[in-house]
Amino acid sequence: MSGIEADTLLIVGMFLALGAGALSFLSPCVLPIFPAYLSYITGMSVKELQGKQDSKIRGRLLSHSLFFILGVSLVFISLGVGASFLGQWIQHLLAGDSGLLIQRIAGIFIIVMGLFVAGWINLPTLMREKRMQYTKKRVSYAGTFFVGAGFAAGWTPCIGPIFGSILFLAASNPGQGVFYTIMYVIGFALPFLVLTFFLGSTKWIVKRSQVIMKIGGVVMIAMGIILFTGQMPRIAEFFLKLVQDTWMEKLG
Numbered sequence: 001m002s003g004i005e006a007d008t009l010l011i012v013g014m015f016l017a018l019g020a021g022a023l024s025f026l027s028p029c030v031l032p033i034f035p036a037y038l039s040y041i042t043g044m045s046v047k048e049l050q051g052k053q054d055s056k057i058r059g060r061l062l063s064h065s066l067f068f069i070l071g072v073s074l075v076f077i078s079l080g081v082g083a084s085f086l087g088q089w090i091q092h093l094l095a096g097d098s099g100l101l102i103q104r105i106a107g108i109f110i111i112v113m114g115l116f117v118a119g120w121i122n123l124p125t126l127m128r129e130k131r132m133q134y135t136k137k138r139v140s141y142a143g144t145f146f147v148g149a150g151f152a153a154g155w156t157p158c159i160g161p162i163f164g165s166i167l168f169l170a171a172s173n174p175g176q177g178v179f180y181t182i183m184y185v186i187g188f189a190l191p192f193l194v195l196t197f198f199l200g201s202t203k204w205i206v207k208r209s210q211v212i213m214k215i216g217g218v219v220m221i222a223m224g225i226i227l228f229t230g231q232m233p234r235i236a237e238f239f240l241k242l243v244q245d246t247w248m249e250k251l252g
Contacts, residue, residue: 010176012235013169016223017180020162021187023117023216027158028209029129034192035199041068041147043139050199058197065196067141069189071148076163076188080170080181087171100230106168107228111221113161118217119210130155158213165220172227 024030035046041064042049044057053061087102094101115121166184170177195202205212226232 010179012232013173013176014179014183016219017166017169017183018187019216019219020166021184021189022191023187023212024159024162024184025188025191026205026209026212027156027162028206028213029156029158031202031209032206034195034202037068037147037151038065038196038199041065041139041144046199053197061196062193063141064139064144065193067144068148068151069185069192071145071150072152072188073185075149075152076185077178077181079163079167080178080184083167083170083181084174084177087177088174090171091174103172103230104228106165106172107224107226109168109224110165110227111224113165114217114220114222114224116161116217117158117220118214120217126161127157128155129157162216162220165223169227 025034035049038044038049038061039046042060044060048057049061090102112121116123116126163184166180170180173180195205226235
């Protein structure tokens with residue numbers, strides 16, 4: 001694989017990770033409780049948050065949201081770094097075609113998680129929610145940071161399988177794994193920050209969250225099949241050719 005194709009492969013994977021992060025936030029496990037979380041970290045009632053927001057309230061919302069995201073990022077990216085190092089260690093230990101083996105295991109895992117996320121299979125073990133709790137004694141940025149870290153360190157039936165798939169993807173591509181987790185965090189953070197100021201829109205999205213999860217599940221299954229069959233380089237080559245042809249048409 002050429003350097004350009006490898007870069008294209010990385011970009012494709014990063015966009016998928018970005019979508020996975022957004023899917024995690026928009027899931028039925030997170031979005032419905034989002035207003036309650038905002039209320040908890042800011043010390044304001046949900047009614048206040050959904051009402052008219054002046055510059056002072058917006059500033060408070062934004063600052064606490066950023067510290068919450070920082071806490072989430074610390075845990076998620078640390079896990080991504082760990083998964084990347086683990087994948088690298090396994091590849092060095094087994095040598096040979098171990099990279100392809102890890103990729104196929106990752107593919108199987110992502111297919112199963114995709115079926116679970118879409119609601120087509122039931123795995124009771126994954127339905128149990130486990131979350132590290134941090135009790136804030138008062139509203140503070142440090143407290144908000146640790147609430148975010150505790151949120152990320154837990155397991156929910158929606159986030160766990162999706163982020164677990166990203167970790168497997170990171171382990172199967174050790175040199176690029178950190179980029180996948182960073183894009184996952186960005187995908188999670190963007191709708192979090194946007195909807196912080198448009199809480200009324202969450203009700204509209206919650207009504208369609210099951211459809212969103214099914215679409216996300218289908219994408220995960222497709223991604224798993226591509227990984228298992230080793231077709232990612234061909235996908236990268238296709239996108240590279242598409243971009244090159246588009247540029248040639250514009251230049252021509």
